[in-house]
Amino acid sequence: MEKLQKALSKARQERSGVTREAPQKRAPVAPRAARPPSEASDNFPEIWQKLKPLDPDPRHLSANRIMTLNALPEANPFDVLRTKIYLLMRQNGWTRLAITSPNKGCGKTTTACNLAVGFSRQSEVKSMLFDVDLRRPGVATMLGQQPEHDIRELLVGEVAPEDQMLRLRSNVAISMARRPVSDPTQLLLSQKTVQTFDNIQAQFEPDVMIFDLPPMLVTDDARAKLKNVDCALIVARAEQTRMSQLDVCEREVSEHTNVLGVVLNNCRHMGAEEDYYGDYS
Ligand SMILES: Nc1ncnc2c1ncn2[C@@H]1O[C@H](COP(=O)(O)OP(=O)(O)OP(=O)(O)O)[C@@H](O)[C@H]1O
Numbered sequence: 596m597e598k599l600q601k602a603l604s605k606a607r608q609e610r611s612g613v614t615r616e617a618p619q620k621r622a623p624v625a626p627r628a629a630r631p632p633s634e635a636s637d638n639f640p641e642i643w644q645k646l647k648p649l650d651p652d653p654r655h656l657s658a659n660r661i662m663t664l665n666a667l668p669e670a671n672p673f674d675v676l677r678t679k680i681y682l683l684m685r686q687n688g689w690t691r692l693a694i695t696s697p698n699k700g701c702g703k704t705t706t707a708c709n710l711a712v713g714f715s716r717q718s719e720v721k722s723m724l725f726d727v728d729l730r731r732p733g734v735a736t737m738l739g740q741q742p743e744h745d746i747r748e749l750l751v752g753e754v755a756p757e758d759q760m761l762r763l764r765s766n767v768a769i770s771m772a773r774r775p776v777s778d779p780t781q782l783l784l785s786q787k788t789v790q791t792f793d794n795i796q797a798q799f800e801p802d803v804m805i806f807d808l809p810p811m812l813v814t815d816d817a818r819a820k821l822k823n824v825d826c827a828l829i830v831a832r833a834e835q836t837r838m839s840q841l842d843v844c845e846r847e848v849s850e851h852t853n854v855l856g857v858v859l860n861n862c863r864h865m866g867a868e869e870d871y872y873g874d875y876s
């Protein structure tokens with residue numbers, strides 16, 4: 596982990612000498628004022644009640660490495676990540692978080708689902724998860740669901756958000772895909788899609804919107820979506836993602852949005868002193 600951090604900061608230093616045009620990032624909204632503690636439903640627009648409930652099978656979730664449904668020790672690493680992300684986003688007035696990676700199979704969907712399911716245990720936080728990896732959608736399979744309507748129908752305006760999204764517990768709305776779409780870049784770039792996400796944000800007033808994106812170095816789809824988020828988390832996979840790929844990915848993401856951080860997934864070489872979660876279990 597230390598090696599990764601050193602290599603990343605070296606790459607960043609080398610990059611800082613290179614002159615690039617300033618990226619055109621989405622303008623952040625003003626930081627939200629601290630909310631007084633309240634019952635979850637107090638600050639929930641009524642439209643949340645219209646969403647059909649989603650009731651995933653806990654055994655299916657854990658078989659798919661979604662560990663955050665209940666406050667068990669194995670949820671700890673993702674809970675820590677969730678809290679760090681939430682605090683950073685709130686501090687900056689950011690609502691939209693993209694999750695991407697350099698190449699495929701790094702653990703984006705696993706991370707996105709663990710964060711969304713973990714947010715369902717924070718009843719005062721309104722969260723949303725959108726499966727916008729439209730070539731290889733994975734959220735529905737990972738959650739063991741088959742939604743009635745596809746996210747494509749939502750994006751093109753064929754179905755209303757309250758009829759497409761499903762609600763996990765009281766406070767997490769999830770928009771899933773039923774099948775891949777044929778021209779994802781065009782769909783993600785279309786004005787209608789941009790407008791749909793703006794409308795959803797205005798109607799549901801979410802605190803956090805998570806977008807499960809495709810990998811950066813494979814297609815243009817992720818770039819198309821990054822223009823419309825406030826920040827991005829990059830997931831790299833230990834023993835699979837090369838440092839050079841991570842460097843290129845981080846540079847490209849930072850040209851479009853704010854890089855919130857890098858998660859090193861599937862890392863098996865954790866030293867005993869770093870494995871402190873056990874102390875609390
Ligand atoms: N930490 C981990 N340890 C072991 N297996 C993992 C871990 N994280 C993810 N996986 C497994 O790796 C596979 C790929 O994970 P996932 O689908 O989350 O990646 P992805 O980045 O979304 O892939 P894609 O680019 O295809 O969308 C899945 O089978 C998942 O269960």
Ligand SMILES: [Mg+2]
Nearest residue numbers: 703704728733
């Ligand atoms: Mg995926």
